[in-house]
Amino acid sequence: MIRIERFDEISLLGVRVIDPLMRLDAVADVVVRRGVIETVTPVHTAEVHRRSAQEELNSEVSDSGGEAEARSSCLKINARGLILCPGLADIHVHLREPGFEHKETIGTGCRAAAAGGFTFVAPMPNTKPAVDSIEGVRYALDRAAQEDACEVGPIAAITVGREGRVPADFASLLTAGAVAFSDDGVGVEDDAVMADAFRRARDVGAVLIQHCEYRALSAGGVLHKGAVAARRGWPGLDLRSEDAMIERDLRLCRGIxxxxxxxxLSTATGVELVRRAKEDGLPVTAEVTPHHLLLTDEACDTGDTNAKMHPPLRTAADVEACRRGLLDGTIDCVATDHAPHTAEEKARGMLQAPPGLIGLETAVPLVARAMIETGLADWTALIRWFTEGPMRVLGRRLHAVAPRQPANLTLLDPAATWKVEPTALHSRSFNTPFLGWWLTGRAVLTIVGRRVARRTEAPAEGPRGK
Ligand SMILES: [Zn+2]
Structure with missing residues (x-):
C-alpha cells in the first residue's frame, strides 16, 4: 500500500538517475529540500558498493527539528539499484467522477496513479455530466487538489455534451485549466463538425485527441473481428472503423x-498512416496502451470480459506494428486508457460487459515486459515514453532531474517482482486481464514538491512469468 506524507528534506543515495531530457544516465546522490532539487552529485559505483558494505542505510524517516512547530522531517533512502526519473505522466485516464463514483473517484484514481509512479494524469471528460464547461474543469481540479495525491490536468470535450454536433468553447476551457480536448469513448464522426473543431483548436493552440471509431462500422462488435470472434461466434469489430477515422482526420489536418x-492507436494500418503524416510534417502525435503492446484477441478466448475493450485487442501483426511504431518515434508515448468498471458490470458476459480495463498500476511493468524484457528497448526509452513523450503531446514543461528544478520525480525498482491482485491495487475497480500475472518493475516513490507517495511494503518474492 502507499502512504502519502510530506518531507522537508529527501535524500536518495546512490540512485541511478535517468533523465531523457538531460540525456543523463548516471549514479548520483540526489537531495531535495523544501520541494526543490538541491543537489545531484555523481557517485562512483565503487563508492556505492563500499557504502552498502559499510553501513545499512535503509529507508529512514527522522525528525531533525527541536520545537514542534519548527520540526523538519527527513526521508533518507539507500536507493542503490533503483532508478530515479522525472515524474511519469499518463495523458489518458478515466477517473469516473462525477457520475460513476461506484467505478472510481478522483481520490482513488489519483492514489492508483501515485502508486503506479505517475505524478500527472489527464482524465477524459466522459463523466456525467461531461466536462464541457468551465465548472466541470474546475470541479476536477478542485477535487484533485483536495485529494493531493497526484497532479491532474483535465481534458475537456471537443463537442458540447460529447454529442458530436457543436464544438465546445476551447478558449474559455483552456483558461479554466483544460490541457486538451477529446470526446473519448466516441469519435467526432461528422466531417463538418470535426473540420470546424480543427479550425477553432488551431486558432487557440489547442490539441484535439481523437478516439478513432466510426460506430456505423463497429456497431455491435465486442472484440476484434478475427479468428477468436469467428470461433466463438461473437460479433467482431472491424478495424476499418479505426483506420477510416484516422484517415479522415489526417486529411482534414493536412488542410487545416x-x-x-x-x-x-491499435492497428498496423493506423501506425503506417501516422508514420506517413509525420514524414509529411503534419502536427500529429499518437499514443499506444500497454495492453496493445502485449496482448492479442486470443486473450478474449477464455471469455474474460476484462480483455474486452475499445479499441479491441488485435492480431500479433498489429502488436508488432505498435511496438515498431513506438521504437521509431511514430508513436510518441504510452498512455493507459485506465478505465475502471465494477465486478458486477464485468460479470455480464462478453456481449453485455462494458469495454475497458484499469492500467495505472501495471503500466510500467507491462511496458517493461513488452519492450525491455524482449530486448527491444531499455529503461531510458521506457522513461521517455512516460515523460518527455506525453508532455510534448500536451505542450507541457517537463521538469528535469537537476538542481533548482521543482521536485517532480518517480523512483522505480526495476527488479521488484509482484503479483497483480486486488489487494495489491489502489483503484476502486479491479478489471484487468493481468490479474494473477507476476510482473517485474514497480514504482516505490513518487515525489511532487514536498509531497511523497511512498510504498510501504517490501516487494514480494515470486516466480517470473505469468
Ligand atoms: Zn477511447
Missing part, C-alpha cells in the same frame, strides 16, 4: 494544420 493526437 491543427494539433492532432490519435488516442490508443
Amino acid at each position: 494544420r491543427a494539433r492532432y493526437h490519435v488516442a490508443h
